[in-house]
Amino acid sequence: MTQPPSGPTPPSGPPPSGKRWHTREDSGIRLDARLRWWHDDEPIEHPRIIELFNTSLVLDEQGRYQLQIGEDWCYVQVEDAAYEVRTVDVTSDERVSVRLSDRIAEALDPDTLAVGSDGILICQVKGGRAKARFSRDAQYQLGALMEQDEDGHLYLRAGQRRLAVPVPLLEALGA
Numbered sequence: 001m002t003q004p005p006s007g008p009t010p011p012s013g014p015p016p017s018g019k020r021w022h023t024r025e026d027s028g029i030r031l032d033a034r035l036r037w038w039h040d041d042e043p044i045e046h047p048r049i050i051e052l053f054n055t056s057l058v059l060d061e062q063g064r065y066q067l068q069i070g071e072d073w074c075y076v077q078v079e080d081a082a083y084e085v086r087t088v089d090v091t092s093d094e095r096v097s098v099r100l101s102d103r104i105a106e107a108l109d110p111d112t113l114a115v116g117s118d119g120i121l122i123c124q125v126k127g128g129r130a131k132a133r134f135s136r137d138a139q140y141q142l143g144a145l146m147e148q149d150e151d152g153h154l155y156l157r158a159g160q161r162r163l164a165v166p167v168p169l170l171e172a173l174g175a
Contacts, residue, residue, distance in 0.1 A: 024073060024074045024075060025074075025075055026075075027039075027067075027074035027075060027076060028040040029053075029067065029074065029076045029077070030076060030077035030078070030079065031053075031057075031065075031076060031077070031078045031079065031082065032079050032080075033079045033080035033081070035081065035084050035101070035133060037049075037050055037053050052069065053067060054084075054101040054102055054103075055101075055102050055103055056068055056069050056102075057076070057082060057083070057102060059082070059126055059129055059130055063129065065077075065078045065082055080116075080131065080133070081116075081122060081130075081131040081132055081133035082130045082131060082132070083100040083101050083102060083125055083126075083130060083131075083132040083133070084100065084101040084132060084133055084134075084135055084138075085098045085099070085100060085121075085123065085125075085132045085133065085134045085135060085138040086099050086100065086101060086135055086137070086138055087099040087137065087138055087141060088108070088138050088141035088142045088145065089105075089141075090145065090158045090159055091107075091158075094158045094159035094160060094161040095107045095108075095158060095161075096108040096110065096142075096145065096156055096158050096163065098123070098125070098132070098138070100125060100132060106125060106126075108123060109123065109124060109128070110156055110163045110164065110165065110166060111166050112124035112128065112166075113165070113166055114166075116133065120133055120134060120139070121133075121134040121138075121139050121142065122134065142156070145157050145158065146165065147162075149162075153165075
């Protein structure tokens, strides 16, 4: 006599009408341009799931985004920026640091600062491989680090260090 399989039986045959089977390659999960998570075009609203997804998002060697949760993973569609800059700080070694939505802090490369088409600051993160969009608070914090020298040039003040603000950002700001 054979034992019935333990656990749920995997689906077989075609999916129900209007639905699809989800796979690692086609998870139905996406991150939209405003950094909101969706599954099958339904918003994900539970704060703990959003936080889990934010902290589990990784960029693989081929440049594809994955959610990696424990031993499980799936590909996700990222429409624009993959990360949100949540805070901007100056470190003890006089560098500008950004803390991202995945809770990781890294040095800001001022040369990657730009203004997106929606007027929100963006920058490159993860070794220049991914885009991050600034939160309102982080944008304000970065603005608080901007100073103007006697010649009218804008720069970021990081302790005693002055970091040049890139020309494209200045042009976008109308400076």
